[in-house]
Amino acid sequence: MHHLFGTRGGHGTCFAYGQTGSGKTVTMEGLPGAPRDNAQGLYSLVADELFHCVEAERTRGTALTVRAGFFEIYRGKCYDLLSRKKKIEVMEDEHGMQCLVGLNWVDLASPGALLQLLARTERTTRQTAQNEQSSRSHAILQIAVLTEAAQSWQTGAERCKLSLVDLAGSEWAAKAQSDDRSNRLDGAEINKSLLCLKECIRALGSHGSHVPFRGSKLTQVLKDSFVGATSRTVMIANISPCNNCCEHSINTLRYAQRVKEWQDSSKGGGKGGAG
Secondary structure (H helix, E strand, O other): OHHHOOOOOOOEEEEEEEEEEOHHHHHHHEEOOOOOOHHHHHHHHHHHHHHHHHHHHOOOOOOOEEEEEEEEOOEEEEEOOOOOOEEEEEOOOOOOEEEEOOOOEEEEOOOHHHHHHHHHHOOOOOOOOOOEEEOOOEEEEEEEEEEEOOOOOOOOEEEEEEEEEOOEEEEHHHHHHEEEEEHHHHHHHHHHHHHHHHHHHHHHHHHOOOOHHHHOOHHHHHHHEEEEEEOEEEEEEEEOOHEEEEEEHHHHHHHHOOOOOHHEEEEEOEEEEEE
């Protein structure tokens, strides 16, 4: 967080990856009803640290505005979770930056305001053969810090941006064979987008001439997270301790290793890390 504030125009991204039921959403949201100190999720921890940095800047005479947007990617389309799932479009501007047309941004005054905002949203979930309440979409929370209370995103107004990505869980069709057709279609789309994300990370790590960001809506949205000298990316690898999940766990750890290799091979561009 301090690194983002110290780098004007910095863009940080943290995404949770793992199989269905491995605890990605709990990692992000925390455990409801449990004592705060023992059950804070990443959203809460980030909000506390973010406003601590904002307050520190304010004492030095710099007024900052914090805004948040929250949307999901479901079956290749983006829906605003703060506007009753209104469809939004992802477009690229003349500078190559990704713009979320129609996304509702809300000004935040405190960490509690962010958590109250998220509590009112409803992400797409279904019961599957592997999980009673499985996330069937990728949820992306974007928090932007502006140098002033701007009414629009004018040039130079954005101090930094942070994206927190709760990916839908990877799954195997063989283990979801008892699901209905809708769940199978969801799973196919989820696996397709996760595969494209892997291909983008592989291409970045090998310095390939072409990175397939347009292969899925997920990678298109996250393009800004992976390119540029001021971009930083972190992956949280979620694994299950069950014996029958060993292969999934190994694949997740291989994915994390891929991100670390990309970090080691990065020279002056976006860097990543896995935890």
